[in-house]
Structures are given as structure tokens and as C-alpha cells.
Amino acid sequence: MSLAQGFYLWGGDMLREEKAQIIAKLADALSQSTIVIATSYQGVPAKEMTGLRRTLADTDVNYHVVKNTLACLAARRAGKEQLIGIIDGPTAMAFGYDDVSKVAKALNQYIKSAGLAVQIKGGLLGERVLSADEIMTLANLPPKGELISQLIAQMQAPVRRLHSVLSSPLCGLCNILQAQIQNFTE
Numbered sequence: 001m002s003l004a005q006g007f008y009l010w011g012g013d014m015l016r017e018e019k020a021q022i023i024a025k026l027a028d029a030l031s032q033s034t035i036v037i038a039t040s041y042q043g044v045p046a047k048e049m050t051g052l053r054r055t056l057a058d059t060d061v062n063y064h065v066v067k068n069t070l071a072c073l074a075a076r077r078a079g080k081e082q083l084i085g086i087i088d089g090p091t092a093m094a095f096g097y098d099d100v101s102k103v104a105k106a107l108n109q110y111i112k113s114a115g116l117a118v119q120i121k122g123g124l125l126g127e128r129v130l131s132a133d134e135i136m137t138l139a140n141l142p143p144k145g146e147l148i149s150q151l152i153a154q155m156q157a158p159v160r161r162l163h164s165v166l167s168s169p170l171c172g173l174c175n176i177l178q179a180q181i182q183n184f185t186e
Contacts, residue, residue, distance in 0.1 A: 056103075
């Protein structure tokens, strides 16, 4: 074996090690994320991609351009094979770790404000694959706090109605007694 062949083999091993590290990092990100949104970034200038990454990083969202083969291997390793169906062509992924609608909102707002050619391909919410339309619906939801307050108001409505129904006879009895008391005092 010549020195050149030995160097080539060593370089190839390093490449495999780098790929293994990338797959491990992607698999870790996939397993820890609450939502993953796959996008197509074809035709977007590097400067705009940097701006998008910074904007998303401000909302605790990681945005990475990924090689499809490595992303598919990482998805298998993380047990999220459903994601493989939406990885096609030049792909970048947004990984959200907290509020799922926050990721979709931040991505959608930046795309609209900057007029980018980024297209949402789909996403993965838990075990469920989301279409691009479903992600847009998620982006248009009110904030989490507002949704919680709406839910609480909806839950309180039956209790208020029950209170009204149960207290109505007592109010009627009180009114009759008040009328009788006035009759006796006059």
C-alpha cells in the first residue's frame, strides 16, 4: 500500500466519523424536539438564510440545512421514520423544543416579511405527519395563553349554567318571602 492510498483511507474514515457525528446530532435533535418542520430552501441567498437562522434562533428554534441521506438515517435512529416521507430535494429543518405553534409562526412570519422562496414541505408533530397546510393553520393559531383562557372559559360555561339553574328556585323563594314580609308589615 502506498502512502497516498493510506492517506485516502484515513481521510475516508474521518468523513465517515463526521457523518456519524452529524447523524447522532440530528437523531438527538429529532428525539428531543416537539415539532420538526421541513422546508425547501432552493433559490434562497446565503445572506437570507443567515437572517432566517438568526430570527429563528431568537425564538429557540434551530434551523439546519441537512443532507437527505443523513436526515433519513437520523430519523430511523430516532424512531421517527414518518419524517422520511417529507424529506425530498434540498431540505432544511426547523427544530422546535417548546411551544409548537411558535415554531410555525416564527418561520411563517419571516418567510412573509422577507419574501423568501422558502417553501414549507411538511412537518412532524410527535408521531403525526403534518402537511404544509396544517402547518400554516398551526401558524395562524392564537398564542398559547389565549387558547388556554378560551378553554377555561368554555369549561366554566356549564358550571355557570348549572349554578343558574340550581339557584333560580332559591331566588324565587326569596322573592316570595320578601313579598310576604312586606304584606305583613303594611
